[in-house]
Amino acid sequence: MADWVASLDIDGWSLGLALLTAIATWLLAVLARKGTRKLLARVPALTPALQTLIVRVVNYAIILLGVGIALSFFGASIQPLIAVAIIVGVVLVLVLRGIADNFAAGVVLQTRRPIAIGDEIESDGTVGIVQELNGRSVVVRTADGQTVHLPNANVLQNPLVNNSAHGARRSTVEVRVATATGGPSIDEVGGVAIDAVGAAAGVHRHEPLVVQTIARTSTRSVLHLQFWHHPLHGVAVRSAVVDAVADALASRSLDAVVTSDVPTAPLTPADRI
Incomplete structure (x- = not known):
């Protein structure tokens, strides 16, 4: 230690520059602490303890950098200090990579706000x-009552769908109805189904109800009924629509199957669906 001190080139200029560096480092550290606190305050999910830890890391990093610059004015070699800092930095990056990725993704999610609680x-x-x-x-x-923790990085990297963004969500119910010769036309069946959907509990009245013909043969037709509802009430509203449409068609003595579990397009003929 004595040899290292003796090797320093200390004079008036070096002392002055070192003093200025110390003052600048102190001012920069104060400003960095305040700025970091304001930035972290915009991320309410961070606990106070974690915010304090981040502020301290930023503060110590600036002080360490200032000490290294001040010592360089005395002719001291700061290469060992830089080497240690690089090694520590690399180790921290490797160890905390997953945590850092999730933290950075969490900051993006909470500042851009593509989703919100609820x-x-x-x-x-x-x-x-x-x-x-x-x-x-x-x-x-x-919906099954399970609590799932989705890593922030995965949420940000994968497609993210917000069903509540517009205050309403559209659902589809499929109707497969036998159309015998001389029975009601497909338009009449669609009208009965749409009236039943409009009367079902939870269906929005200000968005249009849509009926689409998906498949038709001489003996069977497949219809899709599309309606809007509150984004969080999908299961209950779809169930109410299935019951209402099935009851309405049964009251007309129509042989039909109504389901909210819309299957993918089949490769079988429509009369066998």
């Missing part, structure tokens, strides 16, 4: 209502 979202094959947004994950509750 929204129903679809991400990475999971559908649920957002319960919490934190520095690590998006916590959602599924």
Whole structure:
């Protein structure tokens, strides 16, 4: 240590420059602390302890840099200090890479706000209502009562669907009805079905109801009924629509199957669906 001190080239200029560097470092550290606190305050999911830790890391990093610059004015070699800092930085990046990715993604999600607490979202094959947004994950509750933690990085990298963004969501119910000769036409069947959908509980009245003919043969027709409802009430509203349409068609003595589980387009003939 004595040899290292003796090797320093200390004079008036070096002392003055070192003093100026110390003052500048102190001012920069103060400004960095304040700026970091304001920035982290915009991320409410971060706990106070984590915010304090981040502020301290930024503060110590600036002080370490200032000390290295000040020592360089005395002719001291700062290469070992830089080497240690690089090694520590690389180790931290490797160890905390996943945490850092999720934290950065969490900052983006909470500043850009593509989702909010209470929204129903679809991400990475999971559908649920957002319960919490934190520095690590998006916590959602599924319709089955399961709590799922979706890593922020995965939510940001994968397609993200927000079913609540526009305040309403459209659902589809499929009707397969036998159309015998001399019976009601497909237009009449569609009219009965649409009237039943409009009267079902939970169906929005200000958005249009749509009936689409998907397949027709001489003995059977397949219709899709599309309607709008509150984004969080899909299961209940679809169930009400299925019951209402099935009852309405049964009252007309029509042989029909009504389902909210719309299958993919089949390769079989329409009369066998």
